[in-house]
Amino acid sequence: MIVVGGGNSAGQAAVFLARQARCVHIVIRGADLGKSMSRYLVERLARLENVTVHPFTEIHALDRTDRLAGVTMRRLSGEQTHIAAHALFIFIGAMPDMQSLTDCVELDRAGFVVTGPALSTASLDTDAWRRLQRAPHFLETSIPGVFSVGDVRSGSVKRVAPAVGEGAMAVSFVHAHLGPLR
Ligand SMILES: Cc1cc2nc3c(=O)[nH]c(=O)nc-3n(C[C@H](O)[C@H](O)[C@H](O)COP(=O)(O)OP(=O)(O)OC[C@H]3O[C@@H](n4cnc5c(N)ncnc54)[C@H](O)[C@@H]3O)c2cc1C
Numbered sequence: 139m140i141v142v143g144g145g146n147s148a149g150q151a152a153v154f155l156a157r158q159a160r161c162v163h164i165v166i167r168g169a170d171l172g173k174s175m176s177r178y179l180v181e182r183l184a185r186l187e188n189v190t191v192h193p194f195t196e197i198h199a200l201d202r203t204d205r206l207a208g209v210t211m212r213r214l215s216g217e218q219t220h221i222a223a224h225a226l227f228i229f230i231g232a233m234p235d236m237q238s239l240t241d242c243v244e245l246d247r248a249g250f251v252v253t254g255p256a257l258s259t260a261s262l263d264t265d266a267w268r269r270l271q272r273a274p275h276f277l278e279t280s281i282p283g284v285f286s287v288g289d290v291r292s293g294s295v296k297r298v299a300p301a302v303g304e305g306a307m308a309v310s311f312v313h314a315h316l317g318p319l320r
Contacts, residue, residue: 140221140225141227142197142227142228142229143166144174148227149179149180149182152164159225161188161189162189163221164192166194169194194213195213197210198211198218201220206224206225208223232296237249250293251290252280252292253274253277253279253291254276255274257274257279262280266281275315276307283315283316287301287304287305287307289301
């Protein structure tokens with residue numbers, strides 16, 4: 139099996155897959171896993187005899203019949219290696235799927251929802267904000283009273299605990315927003 143990527147998600151996948159697969163190949167463009175993966179995972183992977191890390195390497199081509207049959211990897215030096223493989227897992231980062239909100243709330247350049255202090259002056263220059271006469275709450279989007287939490291929020295820590303915490307915080311911001319309007 140082949141795992142592409144050098145982050146924690148790739149590391150966790152490789153540890154998991156190594157329990158069932160004969161060999162797990164981790165393909166990374168960098169020199170080693172240490173730059174982007176937590177140390178505990180790097181050390182755990184180093185202890186697994188059926189895991190091989192391929193540094194300075196990219197996926198070059200896939201062979202298939204009715205399913206994946208093999209993968210050709212290319213090192214930055216140009217050298218190519220072919221590996222028979224029936225599964226390829228790609229962990230190279232997440233993209234927000236926020237197209238439906240493009241014309242609705244402010245998004246950052248990567249497409250994440252902008253909130254609170256990070257909102258642009260242009261977003262705050264609306265009658266809705268002027269009527270409220272207050273700054274946006276920390277998790278509030280460019281639409282007053284609409285809040286964003288978790289991975290989709292620009293600048294958030296992309297982990298479970300912060301997502302849950304922000305969800306709880308948002309409830310208090312909803313009360314703070316609605317209170318003066320009653
Ligand atoms: C492989 C992997 C491993 C990870 N490992 C860890 C880890 O070990 N520890 C850790 O802390 N974090 C880990 N994370 C990150 C963690 O999963 C996220 O940070 C966390 O789930 C964010 O929660 P969230 O509620 O913001 O988003 P999500 O958990 O992604 O929830 C968003 C929900 O919204 C739904 N949704 C999307 N669009 C719409 C729509 N238009 N209408 C209705 N519903 C919609 C989705 O289906 C989904 O259920 C990992 C992530 C991945 C991908």
